[in-house]
Amino acid sequence: MDLRQRTLINEVSCTGIGLHSGEKVNLTIKPAPDDHGITFVRNDLPGHPFIHAKSKNVVDTNLCTSIGRNGCRVSTVEHLMAAFFGLGIDNARVELDGPEVPIMDGSAAPFIFLLKDAGIRQQKTPKRFVLIKKPFKVSEGNKYVSVRPSNELKICYTIDFQHPLLKNQRYAMCFSGKEFVNEISRARTFGFLKDIEILWENGLARGGSLDNAIVIDEFRIINEDGLRYKDEFVRHKILDFIGDLAILGAPIIGHFQVEKSGHLLNQHMLRRLMESRNYWESVTFKDREDCTRNNIKIPVFGSLGPVPA
Helix, strand or coil: CCCEEEEECCCEEEEEECCCCCCEEEEEEEECCCCCCEEEEECCCCCCCEEECCHHHEEECCCCCEEEECCEEEECCHHHHHHHHHCCCCCEEEEECCCECCCCCCCCHHHHHHHHHHCEEEEEEECCEEEECCCEEEEECCEEEEEECCCCCEEEEEECCCCCCCCCEEEEEECCHHHHHHHHCCCCCEEEHHHHHHHHHCCCCCCCCCCCCEEECCCCECCCCCCCCCCHHHHHHHHHHHHHHHHHCCCEECEEEEECCCHHHHHHHHHHHHHCHHHEEEECCCCHHHHHHCCCCCCCCCCCCCCCC
16 A cells, blocks of 8 residues: 655656757656655756745646746646656656756656656655545636545546547546556647647747647548547546646545646646645545545555566
């Protein structure tokens, strides 16, 4: 049972392109001590400023989740944050020499590979959980995010775009590290060709390509290799949602119903929820018996140690 905090055994590095900046970025992920949380460090800036991955540091949700502090900023953190969450990693230092986390292939799978290659170890301090006590909901027009008490983390997500390939897709999961890795982490980001052309004209999505996104025209998918899952679009929205949940720094135990949400509404929900202290409580568990007494199913984040050779 995964009741204690986790970090890496070794540091690990990669190089990639920022989706929106188009800049080459070198990224290194290092172990961190208990209660450190996830921090992002800009090694390319004077003094190597750092930003804690926390709700209060989210500064932009246009097309991605960006965090910032004292003028320092890191964008597109959600896929890497989802990988940390999926593997139960609480503490890590992320160093990069650019303004954006590399997009890699548009999913969290490359980061899962890197983190498993570095190896994962358990720490001494108990992992903190956010336990939902009362139903909570935020909405905007026909979009909403709601969460209600549950003895485990559940996510039910629905999307409905005005496109024949993306109408009324729905996916439901009881979270576990295994399901995240196998069913969610490989789902890639996606966009419409007409929108991407507008983004390019406005200096955005400069690093976007068919190698790191699913691109859709009016009727079909342009990528020659097609989809990894028939419902890859809604699975990627769940990936983004988990990456946004990870900003809290503690796994949530509750049942989420999500309708047509995105980064803006996700982060608005988290801020409002954290401000509403009577809707949740912060808990730790000593052992399996403690969970049983409280009728709580702690997420199974997956095995520890490095990937076997």
